Amino acid sequence: MKNETLTLNTHRLISGLVAQGVHDFIVSPGSRSTPVALLLAERVRQQSSLRLYVDVDERSAAFFALGIAKTRQVPVVLLCTSGTAAAEYLPALAEAHLTHVPLVVLTTDRPLELTNIGAPQAIEQTDLYGKQVKQSQRIDLQVAGNENADFIAFQSQRSVLAALDNPSGPVQLNLPLRKPLLPDLDITPPAIKQLAVAPVTAVLAPDTLTELVGQLQVKKVLLLAGPEETPTYRAGLLALSKKCHWPILADNLANLRGRGTVITDYDLLFQAQTRLPAALQPEVILRFGGTPVSAPLMQWLGQQTVPVYLVGAQRQLADYSRATTHVLAVDEQSFLTALTTALPAQNTGYFDDWQQISQRLQAQLNVPATLNEVTTVQTLDRALPVASRLFISNSMPIRDVEDFYQGQQVRELYCNRGANGIDGVVSTAAGMATLGGANYLLIGDLALFHDMNGLMMVRRYQLPLTVVVINNNGGGIFSFLPQASAADYFEDLFGTPQALDLAKVAALYERSYQKVTTITEFEQALAADAQLIEVVSQRTTNLQLHRQLIRTVQESLANHD
Amino acid sequence: MKNETLTLNTHRLISGLVAQGVHDFIVSPGSRSTPVALLLAERVRQQSSLRLYVDVDERSAAFFALGIAKTRQVPVVLLCTSGTAAAEYLPALAEAHLTHVPLVVLTTDRPLELTNIGAPQAIEQTDLYGKQVKQSQRIDLQVAGNENADFIAFQSQRSVLAALDNPSGPVQLNLPLRKPLLPDLDITPPAIKQLAVAPVTAVLAPDTLTELVGQLQVKKVLLLAGPEETPTYRAGLLALSKKCHWPILADNLANLRGRGTVITDYDLLFQAQTRLPAALQPEVILRFGGTPVSAPLMQWLGQQTVPVYLVGAQRQLADYSRATTHVLAVDEQSFLTALTTALPAQNTGYFDDWQQISQRLQAQLNVPATLNEVTTVQTLDRALPVASRLFISNSMPIRDVEDFYQGQQVRELYCNRGANGIDGVVSTAAGMATLGGANYLLIGDLALFHDMNGLMMVRRYQLPLTVVVINNNGGGIFSFLPQASAADYFEDLFGTPQALDLAKVAALYERSYQKVTTITEFEQALAADAQLIEVVSQRTTNLQLHRQLIRTVQESLANHD
Incomplete structure (x- = not known):
């Protein structure tokens, strides 16, 4: 048997994760992670309840994992190679930490003798995520013996439990690995001692x-x-x-x-x-x-x-x-x-x-019957199928949904509402879409640009996700803030138009594309399951519309008081 | 005068950075960073030696800054809003830390009363970057008085000096800011006491x-x-x-x-x-x-x-x-x-x-005269202009350049060779291209995909950069590693073909595009200044070619011994 210790211990690590309820694994390609990636893939092939996704961009991978974990309400595992790959997870972990989403991050690492000594692809990975994770532990998969075997199975299960414990959140397992890294693909996973955790409920005296x-x-x-x-x-x-x-x-x-x-x-x-x-x-x-x-x-x-x-x-x-x-x-x-x-x-x-x-x-709300950022939300409210899921980007979309989405049908709404970033939104929505069914994303052009790589996962795994992009060519929210008065610098620093051609984005990621300019066209595009729908808006017009609607509300209240 | 304390202190912060040699500022749009961004933009407009770049994707922004700093050999400043935006900098900071590149990261933050208490867009930003930065300090820009004014000017200069000190590297300045955030754009920057640092040289006894x-x-x-x-x-x-x-x-x-x-x-x-x-x-x-x-x-x-x-x-x-x-x-x-x-x-x-x-x-090296991954490097060696710059991606390109680039002309070669990541490569090369002149990037398709957003900076600032993409549809390096034997899982986990259509990438980012299949075509495309050149390769053929070349070397040595 070749590389027996590493193979058996990696099996124990994986079994520990699975024993505590992990079904989804997101792997980013790399060399140091080879034994875990291969034995994971082997396990997934043998056990049909497990799912493995591969994402080349680790930042996107972490948000994709977040999307699965927050919608399925299950712990999800990430795996990457050493170096900056591991650093790429930080934004999604910060979000998961604030929204109590259980993630277990397996960062493979160079062994001790190759860290902080000029070796390639080696950064300091101990406590890499600081306060953005609940805990950070290290497991050595290359030590033989029963004592160590028990430790690995226990520690692996404990990491999932730590992620799930109230308040839930991300945890890191750092895995230093020495060459040779190739595991034996013909070994039956050894049994592990499983931990049963009795559910408890906190109730009032x-x-x-x-x-x-x-x-x-x-x-x-x-x-x-x-x-x-x-x-x-x-x-x-x-x-x-x-x-x-x-x-x-x-x-x-x-x-x-x-x-x-x-x-x-x-x-x-x-x-x-x-x-x-x-x-x-x-x-x-x-x-x-x-x-x-x-x-x-x-x-x-x-x-x-x-x-x-x-x-x-x-x-x-x-x-x-x-x-x-x-x-x-x-x-x-x-x-x-x-x-x-x-x-x-x-x-x-x-x-x-x-x-x-x-x-x-x-x-008294008198929204013009044109297609604008408000009627976009109202149309989604009216037209999306029952029991569908709608992921909402931060910045303007979540605010407009807050004000103009009434919940005309029972659907599930999601948003990265911990750190409220506009990063990783597409990937998180893609993670959501792994649940199947009808899935929608409402997003602005800047947030789409920030995380276009997420569309690669949609394409690669043929995920059912309709992306509705409100394209106002820049950061619409800033027009509502005081800096809008700094006319000399506003467009450069805050408007930041990227002149993104969404038809070309759709072409690159093989999405069917439709630009809509009326509510009827928008409804038709939704009904026709267009994969990327562009709603064109202007930032100045949108500001005026919102101001006008608030004035309407003020009048309605004044007449009453 | 409106918001006088904040305005004066922000001016002192900026003056401190400029006094110690900062000329380049990379800003990502956001709300919390408003006072610094606006006063920076004002300063840049007044002082022609200063440059300001705006990058919507903070991950890309940090690598862009790295590219400027490592090629100009000057400290560069990054500015972002609070939350995951700041977390996006981590990969580039890890790289800068290992390659001793001086960066000063200004992370604007929520004030103390809005951190760790459920307020939006607030993550724990103190020591966010852990051991990937040399130091992390905090400056409060909203305290009036001479004592504080002196502190800000001193601390700001000290942060640049800390970044420059041997071994150079990145430092963080965290800036908690309370509303109102809009500065006064009509105030003359106050004078600051400047620090003169005498240069010293370490010599042998x-x-x-x-x-x-x-x-x-x-x-x-x-x-x-x-x-x-x-x-x-x-x-x-x-x-x-x-x-x-x-x-x-x-x-x-x-x-x-x-x-x-x-x-x-x-x-x-x-x-x-x-x-x-x-x-x-x-x-x-x-x-x-x-x-x-x-x-x-x-x-x-x-x-x-x-x-x-x-x-x-x-x-x-x-x-x-x-x-x-x-x-x-x-x-x-x-x-x-x-x-x-x-x-x-x-x-x-x-x-x-x-x-x-x-x-x-x-x-005795007998490289076939077809266009392949080896002759791509040899062609660049032969055909690129004198005094041009060549940025090389990690993974296969840097290895092939190591083996097959002889330095036929005096050029400057660069690579992110600290953590050796394939992330951020396009953005770093874009940063390099801000120096003007003739600039080239040699990159594989996966690394290009990872950081396509970097092409937005190339487009937006019309940077002179020719991108040569070796498209072998996946991770070519893994074919050289032991996992290539795990045939059942290899393509999914390591090959990871993304089927990226480079013509569409070029169209999206408005790059002139040419696919080349012979050495002559490649030379012509280089001579014609095509902005994105695709060299098609096959991973299996490439592996065989490299193995064959090493056998040639072995024979050459064996005949001699």
Whole structure:
């Protein structure tokens, strides 16, 4: 048997990952990673529940892994060779760390005798990711013996568990490897001792629940649902809201819009004026999910003096409004079930008041029937298939979806809403599309340009993804910011037009392409499953449109007060 | 005056950078970086010696900065917004750190009250780059007062000096900024106290030099010149070599080939056999420059028991052969001048012996006159203009240049030969092309794909760069490695064909394009200044060609021994 120790230990490493629930592996080609890559490929061929993807660009690979992990809600493994390849993972890891997405990063490395001594393709990989990962460990796959075999199987499983543990996030396993690197492809994987981890649920102490129930009776309670791409407690929140007639201000990424007692217009409302009409003022606020997309909502929240409960096991008191007065680090679904059971049904008319304002605001919003950045979002809202997935880029798209997407159908919405970067968006959406079904990406031209390499994965694995590009030739969001007044420098520094010809992008990545200029054309392109749809916009016109719509909202509110 | 403190302090920051020799600024668009970006743009408009480039993709921006800094030999400044944008710099910083390239990275950040608390676009940026930078400091630009003003000007200058100090490398300045971010564009920059740094030179103590001269007289001394893209001591090394008739085994990146007593064939020789013919065996070895591209040379070096002197102020004993017996951390040019002066002229016939073997080897190399990966390099060697620059990608191109580029004309050759990544190659070459003149890039299809975004900078700034792509549809180097035997998995994991249509790449980035299939066509395309030239190759044919050439060398050596 050739290279037996390395082969057996690599099998143990892989078995440990699989034992703890890893099904997806994203590999970037390289030399140092050879034993792990080959034995992984062999395992994937033998075990049909496993999937392996190859991505040449490690930056794209890491976002692709993020896309799979955040939509499937499973831990995903990355594998790369030594050197800058490993450094390429950092942006996606920073995002995964903030959004609690479990990733296990296998960075293969030069052995100790070849690090920091001028050897090629060797950078310092220990703690390469600093505070952007939850932990960083090292495994030596080339030490023989039972003691070490047990260590590898244990450590490998432990790394997945660490990634999954609340708050979930990325972990690094650094694997120094000496030549020869070629494993034996004819060895049966040895058995490993498997770790069974009993699921636990964090619940409130009975007295605390009773106390809370007392505080919530017959009150104007406002439910704030921030981004929560997992479906774990949606039903529970809707049930509570329905029983007590409490409105849910639901971020698009809470994936609750269009259902039950949900309000969607709060961001427009707070853009129009910084305070609420008196009838809408809450007495208690219960917050769920991550940081809302709506900055005006958070500004308003920061000024509130009523009790604010922050609920959730992953949340770690991340609240930049600093309005939180009570932290309930509980499992949301259990908490919601217990609370809804304990509370009597009630209706103070609070939801109706919110709904009335919302309906009037919607009635008075007068969006021109041209195809623009607002009607693009409204068209997606209206026309996308039920049960499809929509990935939304940061910058303008997520803001427009926040304001103009009502949730007319039940779909799943996703966004990289941890560090809010415009990088890696295409690759993350491509990862999402590995789930199959109907998948859409709404993105601007700059973010598309930043991560065009992601389209290679779409092409290579024939992933079902329709990319809708709002092409305003540059960074549209900056027109909304104070620097727009610095006319001499604005276009060079912020507008940054790239004059990207999207027809040529589509040709390069073999996407069917359609440019649309009317809402009807856009609907037809969506219906025809065009793979890359270009919506042309102008940044100045878009600014005017948004300003005009906010004025409309202001008038609607003024007439009422 | 609006936002006076921020404006004045940002001016001091910029003045500090300029005072210590920064001329080039690479900015990526973003919101948090607004005050620095705007005041930089204003300064650049006022001061014609300064240059500002805008790159939407921060990963590409960092490699672009690296390309400028390594070819101009000056410190270069990067500026980005907060979040994953900053994380995108890591791969280029890892490379700059290993190759001692001075970069100053300005990462703008959220203020303290908005970090680690769920605020958008905020990741932990303190020590973000860990051991890949020399130092990481923080400057608060929003504190008024003379004390603070002095601190900013001092710290800003100190950061450039830290980047330049031996061994040079990247440093981070993290800049937390609170809103409002818009600076006043009508303020005259305040004067700052400038630091004058006296240049020092590390020289050998006289006794040590005398001792060394004694050891070097009438000996077979082998000079090894590793990568050294700066021209500081080339003349000195050539003068020493000429006076004593000592051969220089010159890495291509030493930029000495084709001049004086230089030998270029050692890598082929050591590929063919691991020992030297007896006549070529040295009694003393003097090493200059970084880690040679030739791994066989380093393997041979590791087995030597003769004295090995490692010479150079930047080197830090980076020697993975571990053959070094003496470290001379001196300024190379001063050392070479002193040594050459002190040594009497001598000729033991040692260079002639090397030259004889080299000439026979060259005479017997029988490269087919078709256009292949070897003749591509030979054609560049023969046909590129004098005084042009050639950037070489990692993986196969740098190895082929090592073996088949003789230096027929005086040109400057560059490569990212610290971490040896295939990432960022196009952007680094684009940075090089900002120097003007005639610039070429030799790259494979995978590396081109990895960093296509770099072509946007070439297009946007109309940089004079001819890109020669060897298109063998995948990772050619892996065919040379043991994993080529794992036939079942090889193509998926290592070959990784991307089927990139280079004509479409050229169209997207508005490059004139030509596919060439013969040497003559290739020469014509070069003469016609085609901007993207595709050389089609097959990985299997290429492997056979290389194997055949090594057999020729073996025969040539065997006939002689």
